[in-house]
Amino acid sequence: MIRVTPSALALTIALIGFAPASQVLAQPAQAQNLRIERDSAAEAFVLSEANKVLAVLGDRSLSIEAKKKTFRALVDEVADVPKITGYVLGKYRRSISDADFREFSVTFREYANSVYENRLNDYKGETLKVTGSTIRKPGDVIVTTEVVGGKTREPIKVVWRVLKGDDARWRAVDVQVQGVWLAVTQQQDFVSTLDNAHGDIHVLIAQLKGERKAAAPSR
Amino acid sequence: MRLIIAAAAILGLFGTEQAAAATAGASAPGLIADPLEGWNRGVYGFNNGLDRAVVRPLAMTYRRTLPTPARDGVRNVLTNLGAPVVFVNDVLQVRPTPAANTAFRFAVNTTVGVLGVFDVASSMGVPKHKADFGQTLGRYGVGPGPYVFLPFLGPSSVRDTVGFVVNTAIDPVTFARFDGAVPAKVTVITLNALDVRITFDRDIKDLQRTATDPYAATRSIWIQNREAFISGDAPPKVDDLSDFTPDATPKPH
Numbered sequence: 001m002i003r004v005t006p007s008a009l010a011l012t013i014a015l016i017g018f019a020p021a022s023q024v025l026a027q028p029a030q031a032q033n034l035r036i037e038r039d040s041a042a043e044a045f046v047l048s049e050a051n052k053v054l055a056v057l058g059d060r061s062l063s064i065e066a067k068k069k070t071f072r073a074l075v076d077e078v079a080d081v082p083k084i085t086g087y088v089l090g091k092y093r094r095s096i097s098d099a100d101f102r103e104f105s106v107t108f109r110e111y112a113n114s115v116y117e118n119r120l121n122d123y124k125g126e127t128l129k130v131t132g133s134t135i136r137k138p139g140d141v142i143v144t145t146e147v148v149g150g151k152t153r154e155p156i157k158v159v160w161r162v163l164k165g166d167d168a169r170w171r172a173v174d175v176q177v178q179g180v181w182l183a184v185t186q187q188q189d190f191v192s193t194l195d196n197a198h199g200d201i202h203v204l205i206a207q208l209k210g211e212r213k214a215a216a217p218s219r
Numbered sequence: 220m221r222l223i224i225a226a227a228a229i230l231g232l233f234g235t236e237q238a239a240a241a242t243a244g245a246s247a248p249g250l251i252a253d254p255l256e257g258w259n260r261g262v263y264g265f266n267n268g269l270d271r272a273v274v275r276p277l278a279m280t281y282r283r284t285l286p287t288p289a290r291d292g293v294r295n296v297l298t299n300l301g302a303p304v305v306f307v308n309d310v311l312q313v314r315p316t317p318a319a320n321t322a323f324r325f326a327v328n329t330t331v332g333v334l335g336v337f338d339v340a341s342s343m344g345v346p347k348h349k350a351d352f353g354q355t356l357g358r359y360g361v362g363p364g365p366y367v368f369l370p371f372l373g374p375s376s377v378r379d380t381v382g383f384v385v386n387t388a389i390d391p392v393t394f395a396r397f398d399g400a401v402p403a404k405v406t407v408i409t410l411n412a413l414d415v416r417i418t419f420d421r422d423i424k425d426l427q428r429t430a431t432d433p434y435a436a437t438r439s440i441w442i443q444n445r446e447a448f449i450s451g452d453a454p455p456k457v458d459d460l461s462d463f464t465p466d467a468t469p470k471p472h
């Protein structure tokens with residue numbers, strides 16, 4: 001049972017720190033980030049590509065092997081895999097050699113495949129609709145969507161971060177579901193592992209290989 | 220997709236309800252300070268061991284013993300019992316429509332729904348929602364403070380720990396006095412914990428299997444998910460996002 005004493009309360013308030021009064025008065029605080037610009041090209045990309053992926057995942061006529069094959073091809077089309085691979089290493093990206101990065105890239109790709117392929121049969125006809133977008137800066141857009149239908153009882157809010165590459169093509173680099181950005185989370189997971197391994201990328205690679213094997217049998 | 224909120228609930232036996240309450244919404248990705256990381260990791264390990272040895276086996280027995288409709292009924296009763304706390308926080312957040320919905324749900328489900336066993340209000344188009352005092356503090360601009368991993372309760376922040384204490388203090392279940400009150404309260408708390416544990420079983424297994432540092436992954440997911448819950452349906456906070464480069468690790472709040 002947690003007991004609250006005056007000193008504990010004072011400490012709590014000191015630790016939390018109250019926001020400036022102006023911020024409180026500006027409630028809802030979230031409105032301060034409201035932007036009105038939308039990017040129709042980024043929205044069209046997400047609408048088209050995400051529904052393509054959902055159609056494959058929800059296709060009951062496809063075998064699991066066929067789904068895997070199609071899904072892997074689609075990932076390269078939809079996501080900027082090289083950029084994500086560098087991002088998840090965080091501050092350690094610049095300190096590892098090119099050879100180690102190449103090895104990590106292969107392992108990370110296989111790891112990601114095995115993680116996501118465990119869920120390939122979880123979809124049954126869901127579709128996605130775009131509800132808006134916000135331009136963070138040119139070529140860096142946040143697209144908000146809702147997934148409806150299939151097994152979902154209520155619309156699920158999914159937010160996409162898409163970047164326009166040098167080839168002028170849009171690609172997704174992060175996805176947020178229920179408030180959680182996947183690539184950001186992956187980065188914080190990997191960086192913590194590397195911190196605890198004194199930055200040794202081979203520890204992370206070995207762990208990813210081990211987890212890939214563990215993930216393979218699924219449930 | 221349920222994996223995302225699983226870690227928010229992971230190994231928090233009683234705090235899971237709060238974590239699971241987090242609903243969809245955009246928020247800034249983030250870290251909060253974790254000055255007690257060594258201690259927190261110890262508690263995380265303790266909760267993990269307790270989960271493996273006691274909580275999960277109990278939860279699985281509960282699942283096998285009670286058919287789904289009966290468990291749904293129990294969950295409905297527990298949700299209904301929590302309505303007064305939700306109502307108070309709806310009022311404190313000056314959200315009249317959710318407050319009215321909560322009051323309506325409590326009245327209908329307690330009477331027509333036979334003491335909350337049947338969620339009649341949802342079938343009438345008034346779905347449940349969550350609200351707690353940590354969220355109330357957050358909506359008034361109180362920052363999360365350092366991250367803490369609590370014994371039995373799971374992931375939290377200083378703000379949300381204060382919120383948990385206040386929620387408990389204002390919960391009528393806490394100060395109800397009647398013959399057999401203590402066993403009844405223990406039953407409520409236990410059933411709540413088991414129900415949430417069952418709900419997130421697959422997701423917890425997935426997270427523990429796929430994260431390279433489950434403690435860090437849980438922390439990241441819980442913080443982001445919690446902030447999204449507090450932000451509600453706010454638009455994405457794009458200003459809080461860094462450039463998508465490896466060096467752009469988010470700064471702690």
